[in-house]
Amino acid sequence: MAAKMFRVEDGxxxxxxxxxxxCQHRWFPPVSFGCERCGAYGDDLHARDLSSTGQIYAFTTVPERDGGMYTLAQVVLDDGPAIRAIISEPGPEKLAIGDRVEGVSDGAEQVTFRKTSP
Ligand SMILES: [Zn+2]
Structure with missing residues (x-):
C-alpha cells in the first residue's frame, strides 16, 4: 500500500x-472513473476513511527471491471493501479463514496486517 493510501491516527x-x-458503495484503492456498482461519477465520489479491521477471506504463501515466504491475503474490511494485504504475523500455519486482522504501519511506506483474534 503506498503512503498516500493510508494514514495513522492514534496508532x-x-x-x-x-x-x-x-449508492453508498465503498471501495479501495480509489478510482476516479466512476462507482463500480452504479456508475455514478464526478461529485458523487468522495473520500471515505475506512477502518483497517477486517476478516481473512482467503490467504496463500508467496515465495520470495531470497528463499523466504510471505503471506498474502484477501481481507474483507469491516467497512466494506475486500483488499489484498500482506499478513505480517503470525505465520500461515497459525492463520485460518475468518481470522480477525487489523492494519499495522511501519511508520512510513507500508501497511501490513496482523491477526487480532486468538
Ligand atoms: Zn454508486
Missing part, C-alpha cells in the same frame, strides 16, 4: 477509500 491505520453518495 490506528486509516485506509483512505472512496464512497459513492448515490
Amino acid at each position: 490506528k491505520v486509516i485506509i483512505m477509500g472512496t464512497e459513492c453518495s448515490q
Whole structure:
C-alpha cells in the first residue's frame, strides 16, 4: 500500500477509500472513473476513511527471491471493501479463514496486517 493510501491516527491505520453518495458503495484503492456498482461519477465520489479491521477471506504463501515466504491475503474490511494485504504475523500455519486482522504501519511506506483474534 503506498503512503498516500493510508494514514495513522492514534496508532490506528486509516485506509483512505472512496464512497459513492448515490449508492453508498465503498471501495479501495480509489478510482476516479466512476462507482463500480452504479456508475455514478464526478461529485458523487468522495473520500471515505475506512477502518483497517477486517476478516481473512482467503490467504496463500508467496515465495520470495531470497528463499523466504510471505503471506498474502484477501481481507474483507469491516467497512466494506475486500483488499489484498500482506499478513505480517503470525505465520500461515497459525492463520485460518475468518481470522480477525487489523492494519499495522511501519511508520512510513507500508501497511501490513496482523491477526487480532486468538
Ligand atoms: Zn454508486
